[in-house]
Amino acid sequence: MNKEMGFHIxxxxxxxxxxxxxxxxxxxxxxxxCDGEFVALLGASGCGKSTLLRLLCGLDFPTExxxxxxxxxxxxxxxxxxxVFQTYTLFPWLTVEKNIRYGLKKKKLSKPExxxxxxxxxxxMGLEGFEKQxxxxxxxxxxxxxxxxxxxxxxxxxxxxxEPFGALDAHTRLSMQxxxxxxxxxxxxxxxxxxxxVEEAIFMADxxxxxxxxxxxxxxxxxxxxxxxxxxxxxxxxxFIAYKRHATDLIYDEFLKENEEFASAAGNG
Amino acid sequence: xxxxxxxxxxxxxxxxLTKRTYLIVSVIxxxxxxxxxxxxxxxxxxxSLFMPTPxxxxxxxxxxxxxxxxLSDVKITVYRVxxxxxxxxxxxxxxxxxxxxxxxxxxxxxxxxxxxxxxxVTAFIPLFILWIGIDxxxxxxxxxxxxxxxxxxxxxxDTKKVQHELTEVAYTLGTxxxxxxxxxxxxxxxxxxxxxxxxxxxxxxxxxxxxxxIGASEGIGYMIIQSQRMINVxxxxxxxxxxxxxxxxxxxxxxxxxxxxxxxK
Ligand SMILES: Nc1ncnc2c1ncn2[C@@H]1O[C@H](COP(=O)(O)OP(=O)(O)OP(=O)(O)O)[C@@H](O)[C@H]1O
Ligand SMILES: [Mg+2]
Numbered sequence: 001m002n003k004e005m006g007f008h009i010x011x012x013x014x015x016x017x018x019x020x021x022x023x024x025x026x027x028x029x030x031x032x033x034c035d036g037e038f039v040a041l042l043g044a045s046g047c048g049k050s051t052l053l054r055l056l057c058g059l060d061f062p063t064e065x066x067x068x069x070x071x072x073x074x075x076x077x078x079x080x081x082x083x084v085f086q087t088y089t090l091f092p093w094l095t096v097e098k099n100i101r102y103g104l105k106k107k108k109l110s111k112p113e114x115x116x117x118x119x120x121x122x123x124x125m126g127l128e129g130f131e132k133q134x135x136x137x138x139x140x141x142x143x144x145x146x147x148x149x150x151x152x153x154x155x156x157x158x159x160x161x162x163e164p165f166g167a168l169d170a171h172t173r174l175s176m177q178x179x180x181x182x183x184x185x186x187x188x189x190x191x192x193x194x195x196x197x198v199e200e201a202i203f204m205a206d207x208x209x210x211x212x213x214x215x216x217x218x219x220x221x222x223x224x225x226x227x228x229x230x231x232x233x234x235x236x237x238x239x240f241i242a243y244k245r246h247a248t249d250l251i252y253d254e255f256l257k258e259n260e261e262f263a264s265a266a267g268n269g
Numbered sequence: 270x271x272x273x274x275x276x277x278x279x280x281x282x283x284x285x286l287t288k289r290t291y292l293i294v295s296v297i298x299x300x301x302x303x304x305x306x307x308x309x310x311x312x313x314x315x316x317s318l319f320m321p322t323p324x325x326x327x328x329x330x331x332x333x334x335x336x337x338x339x340l341s342d343v344k345i346t347v348y349r350v351x352x353x354x355x356x357x358x359x360x361x362x363x364x365x366x367x368x369x370x371x372x373x374x375x376x377x378x379x380x381x382x383x384x385x386x387x388x389x390v391t392a393f394i395p396l397f398i399l400w401i402g403i404d405x406x407x408x409x410x411x412x413x414x415x416x417x418x419x420x421x422x423x424x425x426x427d428t429k430k431v432q433h434e435l436t437e438v439a440y441t442l443g444t445x446x447x448x449x450x451x452x453x454x455x456x457x458x459x460x461x462x463x464x465x466x467x468x469x470x471x472x473x474x475x476x477x478x479x480x481x482x483i484g485a486s487e488g489i490g491y492m493i494i495q496s497q498r499m500i501n502v503x504x505x506x507x508x509x510x511x512x513x514x515x516x517x518x519x520x521x522x523x524x525x526x527x528x529x530x531x532x533x534k
Pocket of ligand 2: 162
């Protein structure tokens with residue numbers, strides 16, 4: 001096995017069976033993600049992005065095919081893969097500080113080490129002064145920052161992000177994107193980030209994996225050859241705009257195809 | 270700028286009142302009820318044999334506590350309610366949480382409890398008297414039989430309401446499948462469980478009163494049924510009001526406990 005390998009996804013398909021309905025969420029996904037690479041999964045709502053991320057996390061398992069992380073088959077969730085969910089998932093009964101510390105207590109660390117690490121992530125996430133707050137007293141952006149801090153604190157090999165900024169306004173979103181890039185530059189690890197925002201995907205990732213819908217398949221993989229470090233000025237760079245046009249066309253293409261299906265289905269019925 | 274109208278503002282959907290306003294409103298409400306009661310009785314709109322005046326009621330209350338040792342009736346009733354309630358909680362808490370967490374427990378317990386829940390407790394009192402007698406354990410059994418099935422189902426529902434993603438995120442942070450039970454599900458469900466306990470404690474008062482009316486020699490319910498035989502309506506009023514006040518006190522204790530245990534709410 002290649003030591004540089006972050007994730008190895010081979011011929012993965014995933015079906016959901018609900019009563020009589022069978023949903024083919026993913027079909028024949030094959031993808032290798034390098035160690036330390038930033039990959040964005042881009043696609044329309046319902047195309048299976050979250051499903052693929054959950055498979056990488058080990059919260060669910062493929063119907064067919066196999067997934068390994070750093071050469072080890074994924075058999076369940078683990079310390080080596082941190083996850084930030086699409087919905088807010090801070091433990092409401094714990095303060096910001098205790099949320100961040102939650103995973104650390106499971107690692108065999110001394111008390112001072114835990115305190116030091118917690119403080120470090122409070123600082124890097126700009127959460128000073130909020131350590132003793134409960135999550136219902138925080139803004140959406142802050143909640144996601146705590147969730148990212150909590151996932152990073154255990155120092156996982158990879159970070160799985162499911163539309164972490166989906167619920168944020170455009171401005172907060174942009175600053176969170178820059179913020180996450182800074183953290184990633186300072187401490188590079190494999191990142192797989194789900195998004196349906198074309199700009200966000202291109203701005204952050206080394207590669208953008210565009211998924212098509214029903215069943216979710218890889219439509220195209222776009223290598224983003226833009227210099228790093230990147231900041232908001234990058235978004236008006238002509239190269240950035242060219243990538244954006246291309247990716248938007250792909251997604252729109254998908255949208256048209258799907259609507260054609262709807263149209264013909266309506267015509268038949 | 271237009272002047273804000275405090276009265277109108279108070280009726281904006283889903284707003285809250287200040288503590289002071291709330292207190293004033295509740296005092297006025299009680300005052301109004303008292304006034305209506307006073308008017309109806311003194312103006313002779315109702316037969317004084319069946320409806321005592323507030324003054325009669327207070328006097329009856331004083332007489333009951335000073336001459337008839339009503340305090341020991343109150344004590345024994347509170348004791349029965351608390352025993353029945355606490356035993357129910359001790360059983361319902363673990364069972365309900367297991368049921369809300371593990372599907373097999375649900376499959377075993379749910380159907381039985383859903384069935385038992387519909388059986389009227391009152392119909393079982395004669396049976397319990399035959400089986401157990403008319404001592405303390407019979408009263409407590411009535412309370413348990415009335416509250417336990419409901420409580421188990423309510424605790425199970427509260428437990429199920431805990432967001433599934435919270436357990437999943439705990440897995441990714443190294444919590445085992447067993448440990449999520451007390452690391453995530455228990456703390457997550459606790460606030461609504463406490464609310465359910467508060468509701469069920471209220472019902473326990475109904476069960477104890479009925480049990481005391483049918484086969485007892487002391488207790489608030491016993492006093493009430495005795496007073497009925499002697500057509501002493503004022504005493505019945507005292508009994509009912511006493512239960513109301515004790516209920517109110519327990520309600521406040523529960524609310525205080527919630528604030529103490531769940532500062533994040
Ligand atoms: N547990 C499940 N049971 C049944 N069907 C499911 C389940 N999870 C997902 N699906 C189906 O699989 C498909 C993909 O869902 P998924 O949540 O992965 O989409 P997504 O790309 O993340 O969408 P969104 O952008 O809206 O979050 C959908 O059609 C969904 O209905
Ligand atoms: Mg999703």
